[in-house]
Amino acid sequence: MLRDREGRPVGDWFDLHAHETGADVETRWDGPVPCVTPTERFFVRNHTTAPEIDPGAWRLLISGDGVQRETVWSLADLRRLTSVTLEVALECTGNGRRFFGDQQGTPRPGTPWRFGAIGVARWSGVPLSQLLDHAGLRRDAVQVTPVGLDDRYVVDGVDHGRVRRPLPLPKAMDDVLVALDMNGEPLARDHGFPARLVVPGWVGIASIKWLGELRVTRTEVDSPWNTLWYRMHGPGWEGADAELGRLPVKSVLDEQGDGDPTVGREVRLAGRAWAGEAAVERVEVSTDGGRTWRRAELDGDNLVNGWAHWELPWTPDRAGDHEIRVRATDTTGRTQPDRATDNDDGYLFDAVMRHPVRVREPGR
Template identity: 50%
Template sequence: MTRHTESSESAESTDSSESSEPTESEASYDRRRLRQWAAGRARAEGVARRDLLRLVAAAGLASTVPVALSAPRAAAAGPGIVKPLPPEWFIIHGTNAEARFESFADTGYTTPAARFFVRNHTTTPRIDAASWKLNIWGDGLTGRAREFTLADLRRFKPVTRTAFVECAGNARSFFATQQGRAGSGTPWTTGAIGVAHWRGVRLSDVLQKAGLSRRAVDIMPRGLDDEYVTSDGTSYGRVRRPMPVSKALDDVILAYEMNGSPLPPDHGYPVRLLAPSWVGISSIKWLGDIEVSTEPLYSPWNTDFYRLFGDAYPAEGSAPLTRQTIKSAFELPWNADLSAHTRHRLTGRAWSAGGAITRVEVSADGGASWRAARLHDRGQEGSWTRWSFPWKPTRTGPAELLSRATDSAGRTQPATTVHNTQGYLFGAVIRHAVTVSG
């Protein structure tokens, strides 16, 4: 697994706790956990029987009742998101708020918390940090469950990571508008992403302090937001998603600051998980407990949700989603009006979960020809690179602008993305419509 680049604060010292357990690839991990599942050695809290059958055709597995949580929380405030959502910065999608990507043009490298997108399953909880505790429990510990207060976490050596958080469904709407087959879920354009400086403590340090066993396979962090209940009354419980111990010991942190300030309520106050380069659902907000297990763990968030289903995938779906994909986008309003015979400085951002951005190309003729854009940041895996491109249109009328990114792993954005029913991981070149006026 590729280690994420840390800031100078944490890069100066890498202690042995992060490498005390062997790591394995995400693919081999998933194969191993499926073997354990097939042998009857797995737990699936909150997963319907039909989904167990679909996954491995194995019935009769017992669910484990989770440790009860007594969360120190007040009632969530309506309308569900705490911070202001001015229309020039955000598009509202139910309980979610998408950032207008063009609004990033004047923000600098990182995304201010005030402009960071919000992905909520329910409403933002208001939590008292003074009484908040993180409960770490499970048979993957060598002893009893451990509790950590915020003050306890601050006694660990702090680290800072500069990383994006991106919803797995970011750019989902383009499955419909560009490829003619919609995916279910929030119709994000490109604004379900933000980059911040996250400060906290290595999850590996906390797990070792809690008594991590070498037999541990999975961890499952769970949030303190309300239970997720669908419109038909089905309750999936609190948001939770398993993660292999190999990832937890690699680059994951328990973050308590965002861009130099305490986490805002909408972004996980007082503590959230940050899983760099992985789909946003892995970075659980409002962290309440972490189960550590010697058996593979499953929840609706890696069985019903956050797998790839569709014609191109097995009936049981793909393996649970881990890494994000590669994307690029213009910091330009959709259907912007640009003057002909005028030199325009087009700007944008490109990012990849699998490598640093090494090249961005722009096409102003719908993809017939491409020219290199200028990169303004040194590429970094799991973050983004700003770019610019000069364009002086000569013909009036509708036009399409395209950007295409390449990363250090050799991946380049394709012309299309294979369809999946829930619209995850759209990484194809986006056709950005503009109008050139005389």
């Protein structure tokens, strides 16, 4: 097991709270990370309490001046339609927020996620485009605003309404799914039962849970979830540059190996990389603090919207402190920066991760 200089496992995940309905929960891994995250291990991020919804009474309304007619779907109606399955990662916008402080010395407020606010699942349901076409999408429609059925969000006495966030029509008509199942089973309550949106490659807040309405409009309509929150704030952030949609490229070193690293003994370094709407082109690893880099081998599936596993053998040649760094490049040419761009809310931490590791002499 790789450990840092303070004896903690490298790549360790931890729970922020006990796994209970309505809590923020980070995935914890005690071994190799699977290609698909088990539902019971999938991270949870809720703004309010997960609602109890009667599946028989639930309805999905498609409304707004961007469609020719309002339509209403029951759960049974949706299940009668042809189902598609997508293997897609969902990632909280603040995933990695803790490292703004730990690695860059600029702590940011909010849930102190490490890199456990992400998971890959097999989502099954109906393409959003199919439902919009059925409602008679108007040619001048510009966006869809999905609205959740969880409690209204009240902060400091201000009622911001139900969780909702506009989605540009080109993305809505591309690969977005109204998901009913997760990993072959109906959605769990914490993950949006009975239906949620899955927006591949985009920030997690776009994938609204407990879906109740889809408002299609011919003008752009904002919500607090793309103006007050889930938007870049701070010096230098304004206009379109501050909008959050597509996720950046990231990589991590997971807990691997047997025993502590030892001079002259090969250690298998391994981890994952992902890149939102792109696939991973390559992963490079440095064991000397960034002076030299070696290309890792990508193993298994390397799907757009998922994650790629990588591995690299390393034989330490000296005892003492080492710094392992991992960086990924995606198929669009984006490479992780040495430093994440700062912002007030600690969003989209994508810097090359630095992992201090202590190597011991043989026999010690």
